[in-house]
Amino acid sequence: MTRLPLAAALVAVLLISGCKSSEERAEEYYQSALALMEEGDVDRALVELRNVFDNDGFHRDARRLYADTMRERGNLQEAYSQYLRLVEQYPDDLETRLTLAEMAVPTADWDEVRRHGEAAIAIDADLPRSRAIAAALAYREASMAQDDAAREEAAEEARAVLEVQPENAVARRIIIDALMNGPDPQAALPELARAIEADPAQLELQLLRFRLLVGAEREEEAEAEIETMAERFPDNEQVRKLLIAWYMDRGDLEQAEALLRELAGPADAPVEGHVTLVQFLEQARGSEAARAELSALIEANQALEGPEAATRAALYRSLRAGIDFSGGARAEAISEMQDIVEGGQPSDQRRRAQVTLARMLIATGNAVGARAQVEEVLEEDPSNTEALKLRANWAIEEDRPGDAISDLRSALGQSPRDPEIMTLMAEAHERDGSLELAGERLALAVEVSGNAPEESLRYATFLQQQDRLQAADSVLEDARRVSPGNLPLLQLSAQRALQRQDWAALGRMIETLETLSSPEAQDLAEELRTARSLGQRGAEATVAALEAQIGAGADADGRAAAMLALARFRAGDAEGARAAVDTALEARPEDAEMRILSANLYIATEDPGAAEAELRRVLEEAPGQEGAVTRLFGLLEAQGQGQEAAAVLARALEAAPESRQLRALEAGRLEAAGDIEGSLEIYEALYAEDSGNLVVANNLASLIGTHIEDPQALERAATIARRLRGRDQPAFQDTYGWIEYRRGNIEEAVTQLEPAARGLPRDPLVRYHLGMAYAAAGQEAEAREALEAALEMAGDSPLPQFQIARETLDGLGEAGTGTEGAAETGDQTGGETGAGEAGDSAAPGSD
DSSP states (O other): OOOOOHHHHHHHHHHHHOOOOOOHHHHHHHHHHHHHHHHHHHHHHHHHHHHHHHHHHEEEHHHHHHHHHHTTTTOHHHHHHHHHHHHHHTOOHHHHHHHHHHTTTTOOOOOHHHHHHHHHHHHHHSSSHHHHHHHHHHHHHHHHHTOOOHHHHHHHHHHHHHHHTTTTTHHHHHHHHHHHHHSSSSGGGHHHHHHHHHHHTTTTHHHHHHHHHTHHHHHHHHHHHHHHHHHOTTTOOHHHHHHHHHHHTOOOOOHHHHHHHHHHHHHSSHHHHHHHHHHHHHHTTHHHHHHHHHHHHHHHHHHHHHHHHHHHHHHHHHHHHHHHHHTTTHHHHHHHHHHHHHHOOSSSHHHHHHHHHHHHHHTTTOOHHHHHHHHHHHOOOOHHHHHHHHHHHHHHHHTTTTHHHHHHHHHHHHHHTOHHHHHHHHHHHTTTOOOHHHHHHHHHHHHHTTOOOOHHHHHHHHHHHTTHHHHHHHHHHHHHHHHHTHHHHHHHHHHHHHHTTTTHHHHHHHHHHHHHOHHHHHHHHHHHHHHHHHHHHHHHHHHHHHHHHHTTTTOOSHHHHHHHHHHHHHHHHHHHHHHHHHHHHHHHOHHHHHHHHHHHHHHHHHHHHHHHHHHHHHHHHHOOOOOHHHHHHHHHTTTTTTTHHHHHHHHHHHHHHTHHHHHHHHHHHHHTOHHHHHHHHHHHHHHHTTTTOHHHHHHHHHHHHHHHOHHHHHHHHHHHHGGGTTTTOHHHHHHHHHHHTTTTHHHHHHHHHHHHHSSSTTTHHHHHEEEEEHTTTTTOOOHHHHHHHHHHHTOOOOOOHHHHHHHHHHTTTTOOHHHHHHHHOOOOOTOTTSSSGGGHHHTTTTO
């Protein structure tokens, strides 16, 4: 028998051991990971799982274990991406499909809920988890359609799921929402308690409970709830703001400061509690008190040794620089931030400082420097939430909503309850023309913010624009319960109460305003009292009350005199109104607002010469006064004095060259005069400054889509106009519909232009657009009717559109026009959107 030498034997053993397949090595790593998990060594287990993937990327059990562990640790974005990898590799993996659908429900990502939920339902529709997802989808569809019967049916199915699977979080969410939107929202409190007990990490549920407790005026329980949230989620900015607002609104500053200091702990404690305390001090005591607190924290941490103390000191320096920046010391603050950034090594703290520096640079107009900071942050940490939000905001401003949504989804994976991310997503969806999705995100921003004022105002305004007034009132009411002294909330709520003639609600708001110390609150209370008197008691009684107030010497600022003039005018006493204004002007001849009111009275009583004199007197003192310029410009135009109107506007622009309102007025004037290039130049500048302004976007899209022949320019107009889709304003429908016509999307054009023509029944250009779209669609009878109406309304107008209308009418019944002809004739049309009866909603100058 031949023996191998020892060295050869060893080589043979090594070769044999090295012949293990990658799958075998992966399985060994997986078993090692399981053993480490049993021992509680999760970090090393995760390393072993990553080794599994290096050897076998299709190891199903390892991938699921890794994803489950990431989810348990709160790294939801990484967990979600791992689950996605699983369903890409194993599309029929029921467990993973259900998990993905369930994870998408709390963030209202309904596309993902539907994609994975429907796949799970197709595999096994009878599973309780599948039934819960199906109920959630049905409930959402019913809610969007405002179908109460279907919504209740979906809620009943959710109740049935809970009977067999009480821990099902998706079903319980449906029940909670149904109860909160029912006749007795307080009935949701027991369900919320069960849900919170099952998952205390769900901040959203605790915010909902806090909101209900506030609404039920159970203040002690509400206060305990917000304090529990502050302890449980110390690093959550939203909770910090809510806690501060709670105490600020109740004026209990001493108790608030004592509690926040207790929660913050010593100077070397985690920074989150101290950040909350500083924010409170800034709001309650002023910026100097906050700055002093930060200086003490900086000094205390700089006296300590170690990298953690240095990191805390750098954070507090950043916050102090932010206060200095807000206080006007911008150059010094930016220099401090640059020193912090340049002196630090790559870390979470340095990246936070870079984002803060980027925001400062944006505010000072250094967009290039800001982008450089953000890109460096994202190169180091592609999932950095704050940097992603900034980059997404730039993408929205640049009409790249798809890129913005992609970044925001990544940010949402890191911060699924961030109201700012929800708001930015709403802006992106709105820019993309998806108003339904925008509304969902705004609603979720309100929910996750705990009905914070800013988010609530934004959503209520959106609902009002959609004519969903009752829903808007409900949002405002919920927000006032949480922040009863917030002035903007009270102002918008009071406007709605006036519109509804809900005098009792208005009275409660006036009482709240009277308890606030700010002059703005007192002025608003006075205006509302007068408005209520006019609505309830009539103009004559209001006149008497105002005269008594003025006679008692309680009109130092002239506000009562102005309201007296309006009240007398409404009572039909034009002479009395004139007397009130004249008396007020004798006491305050320099009061520009009173002179503009005087001019309006002269216009109303058909004395344009006197009105002009009043307005010119205002402009002698303030040549750029926007209200006086706009009123005088319109007055002169109406009298056929176009050249003088242009001269007035030119002088005003010399005095106030940055005025957006006056520049928009000039753009409209240039368009009407046929100077399309000049008008476009102004609108391009206005759009670059604020691409979110709907009126500017409408008018710019209309000008480009009408007058520029280049196909790329037409596509740009379509990109700008996407946000107009689905809006009820006729001028917006006309702009969007006409651009779609020019692009050859005739069916969509007709869908938009029909309601535009109904909304602007006497505008010949809108009727012309509809007629051309009908002709392209082959609807000859409708085309003939619309074009003939357009020509009749236009009279002897020299605009080229009406010659095209005549030619199109002559061609009807012959070869037909069709889509190709539509695009061809569309290129010849002039600028029209915003003219005629587009009026205040989209006319140039209404910015």
